[in-house]
Amino acid sequence: MDIKITRAKQLKNKPDESNLGFGHYFTDHMFVMDYTVEQGWHNAQIVPYGPIPMDPASMVLHYAQETFEGLKAYRNHDQILIFRPEMNAKRMIASNERLCMAEVSEELFVEAVEAIVDYEKDWVPSAEGTSLYIRPFCFATEAGVGVHPARAYKFIIILSPVGAYYPEGVNPVKIFVEDEYVRAVVGGTGFAKCGGNYAASIAAQVKAEKMGYTQVLWLDGVHRKYVEEVGTMNAMFVIDDEIVTAPLEGSVLPGVTRDSCIQILKDWGYTISERHLDIDDLMEYAKNGRLKEAFGTGTAAVISPIGELSYKGNVQIINDFKTGELTCKLYDELTGIQWGTKADPYGWVKTVK
Amino acid sequence: MDIKITRAKQLKNKPDESNLGFGHYFTDHMFVMDYTVEQGWHNAQIVPYGPIPMDPASMVLHYAQETFEGLKAYRNHDQILIFRPEMNAKRMIASNERLCMAEVSEELFVEAVEAIVDYEKDWVPSAEGTSLYIRPFCFATEAGVGVHPARAYKFIIILSPVGAYYPEGVNPVKIFVEDEYVRAVVGGTGFAKCGGNYAASIAAQVKAEKMGYTQVLWLDGVHRKYVEEVGTMNAMFVIDDEIVTAPLEGSVLPGVTRDSCIQILKDWGYTISERHLDIDDLMEYAKNGRLKEAFGTGTAAVISPIGELSYKGNVQIINDFKTGELTCKLYDELTGIQWGTKADPYGWVKTVK
Structure with a gap:
């Protein structure tokens, strides 16, 4: 996959690792790719994290043709590890099939996850119990109000440095x-x-x-x-x-x-x-x-x-x-x-x- | 309700009324309103129909906090008629309640529908069986990946001149x-x-x-x-x-x-x-x-x-x-x-x- 990279002009300050919470902070960049029936998946990019212009008739806003995944990257000194990404890829394939959405292949999914995590590796926190939450998601972008499988989609990956999901920590x-x-x-x-x-x-x-x-x-x-x-x-x-x-x-x-x-x-x-x-x-x-x-x-x-x-x-x-x-x-x-x-x-x- | 109006610089050509289909064309303008927990519904506007910038972590794209309605405006010579809009308003209140979304009051809903239909009344077609489909919809805009009721929403109304829903017409x-x-x-x-x-x-x-x-x-x-x-x-x-x-x-x-x-x-x-x-x-x-x-x-x-x-x-x-x-x-x-x-x-x- 050929990924076009546009670097953010200004990078964010990293948040305090002792108080990350879950899903409050997002990194400097995101992975974005487009799908049309005619072109298939194309236009793979790493771009600065920021707003996506959406047609108000985008089918995702009306008929919820949308699926997502969640996995994490972990820091072990200089190494960045990810856990069973192919399982998430397979589940997204099953989810997309159920919702009649375009398939993101396992290969494409894993390659995209690795590419954006590698590009943003400085964002993988090192404090105990922290990690970089990876959120791949896919949604229908075709504009129209008839109910049918959309002919256009986006696949995006955003990243969020996180602490424990529950404020309780590993407590009952x-x-x-x-x-x-x-x-x-x-x-x-x-x-x-x-x-x-x-x-x-x-x-x-x-x-x-x-x-x-x-x-x-x-x-x-x-x-x-x-x-x-x-x-x-x-x-x-x-x-x-x-x-x-x-x-x-x-x-x-x-x-x-x-x-x-x-x-x-x-x-x-x-x-x-x-x-x-x-x-x-x-x-x-x-x-x-x-x-x-x-x-x-x-x-x-x-x-x-x-x-x-x-x-x-x-x-x-x-x-x-x-x-x-x-x-x-x-x-x-x-x-x-x-x-x-x-x-x-x-x-x-x-x-x- | 005080509605701020921004007129489109250029108006679209109206489509051929004999071949409208369902939900393929949208009018020149749309109604948009914002909600935050702090401010409630505010910033009511009629603006040119066009893309909305959406944060990629907008909760609607992940957790589908989104509801919609559908009703129609009909032309009778110079009169524009709408059918039981308060019923759609009441249903959206019930839908939003089920999904823990901010309530759009019946009064606000009906007023907004009437305002945008009136502003776009030239778009209500006159050919037999045609009408102006009205699509009010509401969705979560808060950015974050925790699952909870969003604290920010948009309520939008878009309009589409339509013919018969089924190509078959009133046939079995x-x-x-x-x-x-x-x-x-x-x-x-x-x-x-x-x-x-x-x-x-x-x-x-x-x-x-x-x-x-x-x-x-x-x-x-x-x-x-x-x-x-x-x-x-x-x-x-x-x-x-x-x-x-x-x-x-x-x-x-x-x-x-x-x-x-x-x-x-x-x-x-x-x-x-x-x-x-x-x-x-x-x-x-x-x-x-x-x-x-x-x-x-x-x-x-x-x-x-x-x-x-x-x-x-x-x-x-x-x-x-x-x-x-x-x-x-x-x-x-x-x-x-x-x-x-x-x-x-x-x-x-x-x-x-």
Whole structure:
């Protein structure tokens, strides 16, 4: 891929690494590429981060033909590492297919991610627990108000130096089990990382926060009883000696961290089951102590212990609201691989040239 | 509302009224207004139609916090008429509430619609069956990649002179009953006019078109058997002496044309039932002749006769693929009221000053 580079006339001051938050700062440059039916993907550029002129009839603003991804670059002294970018590329291909959008090939996706991260490598922070969040996204730019697959798209990558996703850090979060709103249903777009899923989720998130909870746990939209995923994470439950997570049947997002955790846990000899889990059973396991640990998995927060579940007024504390032993071990292993401080037997980590 | 006006330096040539299509042309100006948590809605303007500069981290491009409306202005000689704009305003309030977006009040919505239509009144076409499609839409402009309700929005109105929505005109369309994809489920966003619903629907629409069908008929997402709505219309079925349409229980869009048809049909003495209709029963009624007529209702196509239903390989022709008597009568009545050629006992039509 031939990338035309336009350097920003003035570079920004880097933010204080001890107080980055999540997604508040953006780097000096972004990657931008255009698609038309006639030309395919073309016009790959690295340009100064800044406004994009959008026709008001751009279909993304009306019919939400938009998908995104999230991954991170980690600093290990002079090396910049990225984690399984091909998994994000594959998921974006699946998301775009579901929304009838132009495909960004795996090769193109990974090359673009590496190019912009390499160009902005000074922005990868070095303080403990910090990283450079990478946000590739794709959206319909064709102008028109008929409902049909757009004939023009943009693929953009922006970068944001980030600290911990939760202000709580790696401490247990309180989760509200949502029984009014539904995130996704089989036959819908639950497995796709598309804007509409997130727009639909905000009301439940706001409701949970008002009651003092950090995120919601979604139940399936048909039976309203099987555990699916947490707001921005997949969820795993250690029940007796079994680790349970929702299966990928179309309504759950196939998380890269989820997949990585499953592989690590299997290699450690754990029994991990991708199966339906009835919320009533889960609450009962939490009550009678069979639920040893629970945690969320996701790129933003990596591993996030769940310390409390609230469902229809039934509140259960998990593991005395302490981060569990396995949760800790998994967090250490995975972040160790990601930051390059532990061996990577899986070949997951890629060094950006 | 104080609206600042900036006139376009050069006005466009008006398109040929006999070949407008739907949503291909936009007028010279648009209405734009901004919202911030601090200032509320402010900066109301009529400006030349043209690109809006958007931060690449604008939340609408990632999390699809976006809603829209559709209504029309009709020309009756020198008078410009609009149809029940307060219904669209109320629906946008409900849509924005579901997506945790800033509310555009009914008063503000209607005033803005009237102002831009009045300013662009030369664009309301006069050829038979043509009108000026009005597209108010609202979206999140805050820049950031955390998932939460945005703190900044734009509300924009663009206008497009249109002909018939379907190239077929008021002729029967072929409808494919979708049994793989799901549009909406109770607890989701089906009742809201938000981008995500449309993004999710495109795959089914593409599939139907490939098989020679004009649109899909959606089934409910839980039981996968109750008839909900057609791609861009609500659906009504004349079964014996009863007219049946899906009830508004959260997964169906509350159409303005649907509501208007229900009122007219009731006044004409028909029995109209908002109730669940099993697709197997419907196909049986179509087969044994109890299904007399079927039609879609929506702003874009007004009333659109359904001439064929295809469900799991079972193809049934309705009313010999001819537009039914009641369908015709309803179309004439409603378009008559809309264009001001028939009496409006409901007070639905508003003259733009």
